[in-house]
Structures are given as structure tokens and as C-alpha cells.
Amino acid sequence: MLERDCIQSRGFQNTEKDGQIVGFQFTIRSLYYRGLWLSQLRPATVWVNTEEFGPETITWTIKRQTYTHEEMAKCGDIHWGLLDLATINVEKPGGLGPGLYEIRLSYTYSASYLPPRIDTLLGNQTHVRKLVMV
Amino acid sequence: MLERDCIQSRGFQNTEKDGQIVGFQFTIRSLYYRGLWLSQLRPATVWVNTEEFGPETITWTIKRQTYTHEEMAKCGDIHWGLLDLATINVEKPGGLGPGLYEIRLSYTYSASYLPPRIDTLLGNQTHVRKLVMV
Amino acid sequence: MRIDKPGAKRGVSVFSYAGDYGVTMQLEDILADIHNMGARGLEILANSHIPDYPHPSEAWVERWFELLNKFDLVPVEYGHWVDSRLYAGRELTTEESLAMLVRDFKIAHMLGFRILRTKLGVIDETLTPVQNWKEFIQAALPYAEKYDVVMCPEIHEPTTLDSAMVQEYIEFIEQTGTKHFGLNIDFGIFREKKLPKDDEKGRPPFRHSRPEELGLYLPYVYCCHAKFIEMSDDLEELYIPYERIVSVLEEHNWDGYLLSEYEGFHRGEPGYASDQVRRHQAMLKRLIGE
Amino acid sequence: MRIDKPGAKRGVSVFSYAGDYGVTMQLEDILADIHNMGARGLEILANSHIPDYPHPSEAWVERWFELLNKFDLVPVEYGHWVDSRLYAGRELTTEESLAMLVRDFKIAHMLGFRILRTKLGVIDETLTPVQNWKEFIQAALPYAEKYDVVMCPEIHEPTTLDSAMVQEYIEFIEQTGTKHFGLNIDFGIFREKKLPKDDEKGRPPFRHSRPEELGLYLPYVYCCHAKFIEMSDDLEELYIPYERIVSVLEEHNWDGYLLSEYEGFHRGEPGYASDQVRRHQAMLKRLIGE
Numbered sequence: 001m002l003e004r005d006c007i008q009s010r011g012f013q014n015t016e017k018d019g020q021i022v023g024f025q026f027t028i029r030s031l032y033y034r035g036l037w038l039s040q041l042r043p044a045t046v047w048v049n050t051e052e053f054g055p056e057t058i059t060w061t062i063k064r065q066t067y068t069h070e071e072m073a074k075c076g077d078i079h080w081g082l083l084d085l086a087t088i089n090v091e092k093p094g095g096l097g098p099g100l101y102e103i104r105l106s107y108t109y110s111a112s113y114l115p116p117r118i119d120t121l122l123g124n125q126t127h128v129r130k131l132v133m134v
Numbered sequence: 135m136l137e138r139d140c141i142q143s144r145g146f147q148n149t150e151k152d153g154q155i156v157g158f159q160f161t162i163r164s165l166y167y168r169g170l171w172l173s174q175l176r177p178a179t180v181w182v183n184t185e186e187f188g189p190e191t192i193t194w195t196i197k198r199q200t201y202t203h204e205e206m207a208k209c210g211d212i213h214w215g216l217l218d219l220a221t222i223n224v225e226k227p228g229g230l231g232p233g234l235y236e237i238r239l240s241y242t243y244s245a246s247y248l249p250p251r252i253d254t255l256l257g258n259q260t261h262v263r264k265l266v267m268v
Numbered sequence: 269m270r271i272d273k274p275g276a277k278r279g280v281s282v283f284s285y286a287g288d289y290g291v292t293m294q295l296e297d298i299l300a301d302i303h304n305m306g307a308r309g310l311e312i313l314a315n316s317h318i319p320d321y322p323h324p325s326e327a328w329v330e331r332w333f334e335l336l337n338k339f340d341l342v343p344v345e346y347g348h349w350v351d352s353r354l355y356a357g358r359e360l361t362t363e364e365s366l367a368m369l370v371r372d373f374k375i376a377h378m379l380g381f382r383i384l385r386t387k388l389g390v391i392d393e394t395l396t397p398v399q400n401w402k403e404f405i406q407a408a409l410p411y412a413e414k415y416d417v418v419m420c421p422e423i424h425e426p427t428t429l430d431s432a433m434v435q436e437y438i439e440f441i442e443q444t445g446t447k448h449f450g451l452n453i454d455f456g457i458f459r460e461k462k463l464p465k466d467d468e469k470g471r472p473p474f475r476h477s478r479p480e481e482l483g484l485y486l487p488y489v490y491c492c493h494a495k496f497i498e499m500s501d502d503l504e505e506l507y508i509p510y511e512r513i514v515s516v517l518e519e520h521n522w523d524g525y526l527l528s529e530y531e532g533f534h535r536g537e538p539g540y541a542s543d544q545v546r547r548h549q550a551m552l553k554r555l556i557g558e
Numbered sequence: 559m560r561i562d563k564p565g566a567k568r569g570v571s572v573f574s575y576a577g578d579y580g581v582t583m584q585l586e587d588i589l590a591d592i593h594n595m596g597a598r599g600l601e602i603l604a605n606s607h608i609p610d611y612p613h614p615s616e617a618w619v620e621r622w623f624e625l626l627n628k629f630d631l632v633p634v635e636y637g638h639w640v641d642s643r644l645y646a647g648r649e650l651t652t653e654e655s656l657a658m659l660v661r662d663f664k665i666a667h668m669l670g671f672r673i674l675r676t677k678l679g680v681i682d683e684t685l686t687p688v689q690n691w692k693e694f695i696q697a698a699l700p701y702a703e704k705y706d707v708v709m710c711p712e713i714h715e716p717t718t719l720d721s722a723m724v725q726e727y728i729e730f731i732e733q734t735g736t737k738h739f740g741l742n743i744d745f746g747i748f749r750e751k752k753l754p755k756d757d758e759k760g761r762p763p764f765r766h767s768r769p770e771e772l773g774l775y776l777p778y779v780y781c782c783h784a785k786f787i788e789m790s791d792d793l794e795e796l797y798i799p800y801e802r803i804v805s806v807l808e809e810h811n812w813d814g815y816l817l818s819e820y821e822g823f824h825r826g827e828p829g830y831a832s833d834q835v836r837r838h839q840a841m842l843k844r845l846i847g848e
């Protein structure tokens with residue numbers, strides 16, 4: 001089962017490439033009740049405590065495929081479903097040391113059956129969770 | 135998945151025998167973290183709003199078998215597990231009409247690895263839930 | 269197979285359980301819950317409730333029918349969308365919209381659904397559909413016939429029955445003579461009491477339709493969202509005049525499912541929706557007699 | 559198969575998740591959680607975590623090994639009970655107690671466990687075991703050998719290391735020379751700060767052991783319950799002197815698993831235990847270096 005919050009505690013860990021720690025990742029679920037086509041997503045921003053990570057440092061892994069925001073914008077036929085955890089991968093050489101962090105995440109998305117005004121409002125609350133890096 | 139409360143909302147309904155409504159039933163889960171051997175159980179009492187139903191009007195259905203309290207007292211090898219819903223069957227000719235009811239349930243059980251004093255305390259809080267008869 | 273008796277029948281939209289789905293309830297738990305209330309009709313939202321949508325696995329489809337049989341449920345309505353603003357900065361073309369429709373027709377048909385709640389993209393605050401809607405709906409009609417489905421836009425507040433949009437839909441049905449396009453009425457359009465959202469900036473002034481207007485439209489209505497906001501301890505809905513609605517349905521011998529759709533104040537609290545839906549089903553049983 | 563390096567290793571007792579199990583987490587979710595913390599050792603409680611206990615299905619046993627492999631987990635300790643007060647009004651006989659033990663030996667062995675946390679029935683407030691314990695444990699030794707398991711009563715507060723009971727257990731081990739009986743130390747015996755329950759009526763006066771006493775007993779200790787009450791935001795345990803405990807373990811080159819066992823104030827809140835266990839695992843990693 002999924003945790004209630006958008007940001008899940010399971011999956012918060014550093015990421016390696018060629019033996020080097022190149023960043024960290026965490027997993028999220030869709031709080032939007034019908035999930036999203038990847039192209040509905042607008043670029044995400046992440047904060048760790050006070051440090052901001054812009055969209056260019058972030059990729060998403062959904063159904064085992066990893067996408068940049070530019071790539072997602074073109075994927076109108078890949079669906080991020082309610083039971084699919086998405087992994088948010090953040091570039092940060094050296095990663096995060098052991099400890100407790102406040103993680104924040106923000107992104108919006110379009111919803112065509114609602115007035116266009118709503119597209120910039122839906123999902124615009126920031127998701128926050130304190131997570132432990134072991 | 136199970137509902138958090140001991141008394142579950144799913145399964146609250148009248149019971150029939152030979153075309154007559156003879157009572158009502160509801161389902162519960164074990165809040166005791168290791169479940170119970172049936173013989174550990176001490177007789178249950180049920181209240182519906184202010185009406186009391188004593189142990190002699192109650193049977194338990196566990197793993198598709200129905201037991202009186204006397205029968206359960208002898209079953210030291212049947213285990214009511216954490217994922218097994220137990221059905222509490224209560225005799226009440228005519229059953230309950232549609233509406234909202236406050237259901238209460240009380241029973242205790244022995245726990246041999248704790249001081250004997252505890253046997254009359256464990257599980258002695260009354261479980262309460264408001265349930266809708268459709 | 270059991271034959272449904274004519275008249276208004278009870279059903280539930282799985283959307284009601286949005287706060288629990290995947291977190292405290294699996295689809296099986298939700299269907300068990302609905303069955304235990306004595307409801308038989310079922311609405312799912314394709315995007316929400318079909319794992320691996322739009323490519324459900326064969327194993328899941330098999331499981332779907334096992335669950336329907338286990339819980340004696342009828343697949344009544346399949347919710348889907350034409351996501352006109354799927355890509356940033358432009359609207360879907362007519363061809364793209366058609367492709368989106370047909371993809372869902374196939375899945376709905378495979379899962380045993382005939383009625384589709386077809387949500388169209390909108391362009392303003394009163395939910396006017398995109399300008400090319402007639403073109404892609406017209407183009408979809410032969411496919412709808414092939415897959416035996418009826419597309420039903422949902423008439424949803426703040427839209428009212430007397431709006432130009434509803435008129436246009438009906439004219440389209442009359443002109444084409446199609447049996448594959450109709451309406452889903454969301455009873456939220458009859459809501460008489462304001463909600464906090466009605467005073468939000470950008471919203472049109474609060475208006476609602478009267479149940480007595482509904483009769484005229486019923487010949488086009490395949491399915492209703494029995495929207496509700498709050499059920500009291502006395503098993504009454506506090507915002508929407510259900511008795512009058514059901515009177516109109518009965519007066520016109522309307523035949524179809526009322527799908528309980530909870531959209532109240534406690535959608536995130538585990539178990540709350542289930543209790544509210546159960547109360548709502550008890551009320552419907554009282555009103556429609558079964 | 560990976561060979562464990564000698565020394566203190568990290569594990570988790572599924573008991574920690576008692577508030578979530580079956581409600582917001584399935585066994586698979588819990589094992590995934592433990593794996594994600596980098597812990598490898600696993601304790602389950604037979605009665606709690608084996609569906610259809612004491613008759614698990616073949617399908618479940620197969621699934622069990624699939625999950626262990628999927629999450630790279632080692633089955634370390636199997637919790638079970640001799641329920642001496644199983645029937646109202648009398649204690650189990652020696653024969654009945656033996657039968658209960660052997661039933662669990664078979665299941666534990668089938669699931670890959672070697673260490674058993676064997677909870678005996680007790681007769682008083684300081685948890686003195688039933689009078690016939692030596693008889694049925696003695697009778698069980700050949701079966702323990704056959705099924706390759708070690709029975710370990712849990713030394714649990716308010717019992718202390720210097721108690722007659724612990725002395726008796728050790729004498730039993732020495733006299734029989736058995737390798738199939740030992741101890742599980744629950745670190746709650748080192749708790750230095752009072753909890754509200756310590757002032758309950760009927761409880762003995764608050765006492766605790768010191769970690770420095772532990773060395774003497776370590777040769778008999780197969781497994782430890784790394785009991786904890788509350789982990790701070792700085793990833794420190796607030797009630798139990800973990801640094802001193804781990805020093806003693808290292809000084810004696812103790813080899814075995816420390817199984818995180820959360821028994822704090824928020825056991826019913828969904829997700830709380832998982833966060834606490836994660837903090838505890840982070841602390842253990844810091845203290846034992848992996």
C-alpha cells in the first residue's frame with residue numbers, strides 16, 4: 001500500500017553513478033485523483049531544508065523509465081497512475097549525509113475539464129515531509 | 135485491507151434463517167498484536183444503543199466456522215489471526231431496522247507471558263462504533 | 269445473468285473512495301464495501317482505477333470479471349476524458365481527440381461497460397466545451413457503435429439545465445439521431461445551499477437547476493451521478509433535494525443507475541467516505557424502495 | 559548466498575509495525591521498508607505474521623522466500639509462545655507445552671529461521687516462568703536439534719540480568735550443555751528513564767540493569783531486541799543507553815543481529831513506527847559502523 005502523503009518515506013536514498021554519489025532520490029504518489037499523463041505535468045522544484053533544486057536538476061522515473069521535464073512534456077500517452085510510485089531524482093554531487101531532512105516538492109499540472117484558470121492552481125500546494133537518510 | 139477500528143463497518147447486516155430475520159451480525163478484527171487462540175477468549179457482550187446482548191445470545195464465526203463461547207473455550211488449536219475477520223452474530227428476532235446505531239463490544243482474553251493479573255485487564259476497553267444498517 | 273428490474277437502481281462511483289484508494293483500500297475492498305451496502309451498479313474512472321492504464325494487463329482484466337462476479341456488481345459507467353490541454357500551449361486536434369476517445373471505447377467495451385462519462389475539455393468558467401467537440405464526437409460515432417458504447421458528457425455545476433450547452437448537446441442528438449451520445453446528470457446541479465467554493469474569485473454567481481426541470485431531459489439521460497455533500501445521522505442529504513429528484517425520476521419512469529458520488533468535506537479521512545456512501549445508499553433505498 | 563560478516567548486524571522486528579500491519583501495510587510493504595533502511599535481519603512473530611497460522615499454505619511459504627530474496631533479507635528470529643494459560647482455570651501440561659513447541663519448530667525450520675524467541679508462560683510480576691519449564695524444554699531439546707533451532711526466552715523488563723531467573727536459565731544451559739537453548743536480551747532492561755507504566759499499581763519497583771553487566775551473559779545470547787521508546791530528530795534514543803550497550807557488544811566481539819523493536823508512544827499512528835524504526839536504524843548504523 002502507499003503512504004497517505006505525496007512524499008513517501010520509502011525510497012529516500014542517495015544515487016550512485018560509476019561508484020560516485022551523484023545525488024539523491026525519493027518517491028511520490030499522485031494525490032490527483034485520476035493520475036496524470038506525463039505531458040500534463042509542469043516542471044517540479046525541490047527544496048531540502050533551505051537548499052533549492054530547480055527543474056533542470058531533476059528527472060522523474062515512472063514505470064521504470066527516466067525522463068527530463070522536456071521529455072515528459074512530449075509524452076501524452078504515458079500515464080502516471082495512482083498506484084505507480086514516481087521517483088524524483090535530484091542532482092547533487094556527494095548526495096546527502098545521514099540525518100533528518102525537510103523535503104519539499106512543488107509542481108502543477110493542467111486539467112482540461114476545469115476552467116483554464118485552474119491549471120496554475122491545481123496541485124500548487126507544496127508537498128512537505130521530513131525524511132531520514134540512513 | 136482492514137479498517138483500523140476493531141469493529142468494521144463492512145459486514146453489518148441482518149441475518150436470516152429459513153426466510154426469517156433472526157438477528158444481526160458485524161465483523162471485527164483483533165487489535166491484540168498476535169491474535170488469539172480461541173480458548174484464550176472470554177465471553178463477549180454486545181450493546182446496540184442501550185440494549186444489551188449477553189454472551190448466551192452471541193456466536194463467533196472465524197475461518198468459516200461458527201462457535202458458541204462454550205465451544206471456543208475448548209479450541210486451543212484454532213487461531214484467530216490478525217488478517218482474519220471474525221463475525222459476531224447476535225440473536226435478535228426481527229433484526230435491526232435501517233438506520234444508524236451505536237454498537238459496543240467487550241471481551242477479554244488471557245496472555246500467559248504477562249503477569250496473571252493482566253488477564254482481566256487486556257482488551258477490557260469497550261470497542262465502540264457507529265454503524266449504518268442499510 | 270440476473271435481469272435488472274426497470275426503474276431507478278442503486279450504484280456507487282469508486283471515485284467516492286479517492287481518499288482511501290491505494291492507501292487503506294484496494295479495489296477489492298471498495299467493491300466488497302459497495303456490495304455490502306446492497307448496491308449493484310458500479311462506476312470506475314479509467315485513469316484512476318485501471319492499473320497500467322491505458323494498457324491493462326490480461327491478468328488484471330481477468331481479475332476484474334472475477335471481482336464483478338464475486339460481488340455481484342454490474343459495470344455501469346466508465347469515466348474517461350478528452351484531455352484537450354494535454355500538451356502545454358495548444359489544444360488537441362480533432363484527430364488526436366478522436367484517438368483518445370477510441371482508445372477508451374476499446375477498454376470500456378473489454379471491461380463490460382456501455383455507458384461512458386465522457387469529460388470534454390472546457391474553455392471557460394461555465395464549462396463550455398472546446399470548439400471542435402462536435403467534429404470529434406461526430407467522427408467517434410461509428411466507433412461508438414462498433415464498440416457499443418454511449419458517450420455522455422456530465423452536466424455538472426455550475427452548468428444548469430437551461431444552459432446553451434445542454435441545448436446544443438440535445439440538438440446534436442436530435443440532428444444526428446444517434447443512440448451513442450447522451451447525458452449524465454450530476455445531481456450537484458440541484459444543490460440549493462451554497463458551499464464555500466461558490467464564493468471563490470473567478471466563479472460565476474451561484475445558480476442551480478430545479479429537479480422539476482429534469483423531466484424534459486430524461487429521455488437523453490443514460491446515467492446519473494447521485495452527487496452528495498453530507499449525510500446526516502438521520503440519513504438525510506443536507507444540500508441536495510433528493511426526494512424531489514427521485515419523484516421526477518419515478519414520474520417519468522426513468523430507468524437507470526444512480527451512482528453515489530461523495531464529494532464532501534472529509535474526503536481525505538480514512539473510512540469517512542465509506543460511512544457517508546453507506547448512509548447515502550440507505551437513503552436511496554428508502555426513496556426508491558429497494 | 560551472501561556470508562554475513564561477524565559482529566553486530568542490523569535487523570528489524572516486524573512487531574514494530576503492529577499499528578500498520580493489515581491496515582496500511584501488507585507484509586510486503588513492511589519488508590520493502592526494512593530493506594530500504596539497509597537492514598538485513600528479520601524477526602517475525604509466528605502468530606502475528608503467518609497467515610493461517612499454525613497451518614500456513616504452501617503458496618504462502620513460497621511467497622515468503624520470494625519476498626526474502628526480493629528484499630535481500632535474512633530470517634533471523636521467529637517469535638512464538640508457550641501459552642500456559644491457554645485454557646481457563648488450568649495450566650498447560652508438560653506434554654501440551656511440548657506439543658506447542660514442536661509445532662513451532664517445524665514451521666520456523668520450514669521458513670528458514672534458526673533462532674526462536676520462545677515466550678514462556680509466567681506466574682508473577684517479575685515474569686518468573688511456569689514451574690514445569692525445565693521439564694518441557696528438556697523434552698523439546700531433541701526436537702530442537704532435529705529442526706535445528708535454538709529456543710531463547712526473552713530477558714525483558716522488569717526482569718534484570720542479576721535475577722534468579724536468568725541464573726537458572728544459564729545453569730540449565732551449562733548443566734545440559736545444550737546448543738539449543740539460549741537468551742534473547744531485550745534492551746528495555748537497560749532503560750534508565752521511567753515510563754508512566756513503571757508507576758502502575760501491582761508493578762515491582764523500577765529497576766534496570768547496566769550495559770556493563772551484559773558481557774558475562776553474551777556467550778548465551780543468540781539475538782537481541784534492540785528495544786527503543788523514542789528517537790529524537792538528532793537520531794538519538796532518549797531512554798536507553800545505546801552507546802554503552804554497543805561498546806560492550808564490540809568489546810566482546812558479539813556476533814549477531816540487533817532487531818529494532820519499536821515500543822513507543824505512537825504505535826497506533828500510521829507511518830509513525832516506520833519513521834521511528836528508520837531513525838533507529840540510522841543510529842545503529844552510526845554506532846556499529848554499517
Ligand SMILES: [Mn+2]
Nearest residue numbers: 454493495529
Ligand atoms: Mn460527478
Ligand SMILES: [Mn+2]
Nearest residue numbers: 744783785819
Ligand atoms: Mn522485546
